[in-house]
Amino acid sequence: MKKERILYWFRRDLRLDDQPGLQHAIERGTLLPVYILEDRDFGTTSYGFPKTGGHRARLLRESLEDLSDSLSSLGGELLILKGEAEVLLPELCRQFDIDTLFAMREVGWDERQTQHQLETNLKESGTTLFWFWTHPMIHPKDLPFDVRELPDVFTQFRKEVEKRSPVRPPVSKPEQIEWIPIEQNTSPIQATDRDQVISHRVLKWGDTLLNPALDPVSDPRAVHPFHGGEKAGLQRLREYIWEGDNLRRYKETRNGLLGADYSSKFSPWLANGTLSARRIYAEVKRYEEKRITNESTYWLIFELLWRDYFQFSALKYGARLFSSGGIQGKSVTQKADWEPFDKWSKAQTGDDFIDANMTELNQTGFMSNRGRQNVASFLSQDLGVDWRMGAEYFESLLLDYDVASNWGNWAYNSTVGHDPRNRKFDVERQAWMYDRNHRYRKHWGFGS
Ligand SMILES: Cc1cc2nc3c(=O)[nH]c(=O)nc-3n(C[C@H](O)[C@H](O)[C@H](O)COP(=O)(O)OP(=O)(O)OC[C@H]3O[C@@H](n4cnc5c(N)ncnc54)[C@H](O)[C@@H]3O)c2cc1C
Known part of the structure; x- marks a missing residue:
């Protein structure tokens, strides 16, 4: 029987750890992993600021390098393209004869427009879309209310969720993946008559916006070097919670201004999905079992609930947020x-x-x-x-x-x-x- 051919579109989930969507894809078929540097993320904001400034561009490049390395160590290759996701993905699906496209759902208004457009562009293509949630700590299906009924006061949300919404356990990273072969010497895709449109957008590190030469000079006064990528994110998790034993003091120190450990500094990894909120939750619970349960250990989860609250609020209010x-x-x-x-x-x-x-x-x-x-x-x-x-x-x-x-x-x-x-x-x-x-x-x- 022919194996299901799956395109896995990495978005803000640039990791292998705790990837239930990826795990599901691996169990179903052979994979083509893709990341797209979306034009809209590299344009300017309405007041004319670069959408992705130098600091975050550096973090993104390091995150993609790390993900590429992890996939290579499992025998795969991450295709990195530049353009419009809703145009490129259907083209890729056609070229690679893809049955199903897997991707995480985003909550932002613009990102949701891309999702709608992609759905439209894939209609009648023979490729099915499989959307899944991975960014919030709590799965929206586990909320005690429909997102449209999200309470407008955080405390009300928190109390209901704490009583009734479990956090799903994280899944381990995959040990084996079956890949859709990409011809040799195609690094990353061979240009043929058929795929000119794609090939001219193929990313080469050296000649893009993610060029290391464009990195801002690092300032030694910074609270943390914030190296991008899943390995560095998991390292920070170990360092902050276990090695530094900082979690027991988090509530007292979290309003600090100086130094690496007044707060967790998990946010850059959480934001591009190189670290999973469910993984952090599981580590806090393990720490509570092994070391101490106190107001501080609770408070880190409390802050992650704030993060979830804003995710669900963006979903509820759409364009009104802006x-x-x-x-x-x-x-x-x-x-x-x-x-x-x-x-x-x-x-x-x-x-x-x-x-x-x-x-x-x-x-x-x-x-x-x-x-x-x-x-x-x-x-x-x-x-x-x-x-x-x-x-x-x-x-x-x-x-x-x-x-x-x-x-x-x-x-x-x-x-x-x-x-x-x-x-x-x-x-x-x-x-x-x-x-x-x-x-x-x-x-x-x-x-x-
Ligand atoms: C004006 C403004 C803009 C902000 N913009 C962002 C943003 O773009 N991205 C972002 O991740 N955070 C944002 N925050 C929230 C917060 O300031 C950062 O999450 C936090 O400072 C990151 O440092 P930390 O990881 O050490 O936080 P910690 O205190 O260690 O908290 C742990 C995690 O909880 C979450 N968290 C904590 N406080 C908040 C909060 N108020 N809202 C949402 N999540 C929270 C974050 O994921 C954070 O990593 C913003 C806050 C303000 C006031």
């Missing part, structure tokens, strides 16, 4: 005012605490959660600038950019999101509370 009045549909007075925005983004506001945080972001692609809350509130509520300029700037710069977490948190801190209290941060007081001795500000060159 409107100036946010999910609340509020009428707002903030404007796209470039003068204060430029000062904010260039770390020249004159407020040392804000400027230190923005310097950290610009130099490294990372900023603490405490810093992010302050700079977001400052831009939208003190400077009166449209919060979406800030969200887009973060989108460009952040190593851990995640559409749901970024836009959801920005809206939250700009009084148009899920926060029922409409909080505004008193930045001076925050700096006094969290950087009383000015160590953080001095670290980034502000104050003596």
Whole structure:
């Protein structure tokens, strides 16, 4: 009997560990693994910032190199193409006579438009689409309500989910995969008359946006080197939880600003799926069994529930998440005012605490959660600038950019999101509370 031919489209699930979708594909047939550098991710945002700035481009390249190596060690080859997924994938399916295309579902509005278009383009092609969930910690099918009924207050969501939604156990990485052969000397696809369209978009590391020569200079003041890839993500998990034994103190340290271990720093790996939230959950449970169960161990799961909450909120609200009045549909007075925005983004506001945080972001692609809350509130509520300029700037710069977490948190801190209290941060007081001795500000060159 002919084996099912499967195209596995890697998206933000750039790992082999805890990949139930991949596991399912492996059990069903032979595989062609593909990643697409999507044109829309490398264009500009509506305010003109590069969609994927240098810090995240570097992380992505390292993540893809790592995934390529892992697949090679199992005898496979990752095809990396550049273009529009909804156009390239049907072409590939035709060329490789694919029966089923496997891919994770995304929650972002644009990504969902791509999914719809792909479904349309594959109609009547003979290829079936198999979508699966892998980004959230809790499977949407295990929620106690339909996503359209997601509570608008986090606490209500958390309480219901904690009572009624189990986290599925992670699956181990595959040991064997059967591949769809790609002819030799095709690295990665041979150009023939038939596949010119594809072959001219084939990625070569050296001549693309992911060229190492374009990497930003690394800043020794960064909290962590954040090397991309599944191996580095799992290494960070071991280091933070087990070797450093940091989890027992997480609740006390998580609002810190300096150093690798005040918080987990899992976010860059979580964002592009080189680390699985279910794997983290399982490790926290193992740590609780072997070492200690306390408020801190609970709190890391609590934060991962925030992450899930924003995922499901993006799913529920769709394009509304990106409107100036946010999910609340509020009428707002903030404007796209470039003068204060430029000062904010260039770390020249004159407020040392804000400027230190923005310097950290610009130099490294990372900023603490405490810093992010302050700079977001400052831009939208003190400077009166449209919060979406800030969200887009973060989108460009952040190593851990995640559409749901970024836009959801920005809206939250700009009084148009899920926060029922409409909080505004008193930045001076925050700096006094969290950087009383000015160590953080001095670290980034502000104050003596
Ligand atoms: C304006 C603003 C923008 C943000 N943009 C992003 C983003 O694009 N991507 C992103 O992953 N996080 C974002 N966050 C959330 C949070 O700041 C980061 O997840 C966190 O700082 C990452 O560091 P960590 O992994 O050490 O976090 P830890 O404190 O160790 O938390 C563990 C994990 O829990 C999740 N988490 C923690 N806090 C939040 C939160 N408030 N919302 C959602 N998930 C959370 C993250 O996955 C994080 O890795 C944003 C927050 C704000 C205020």
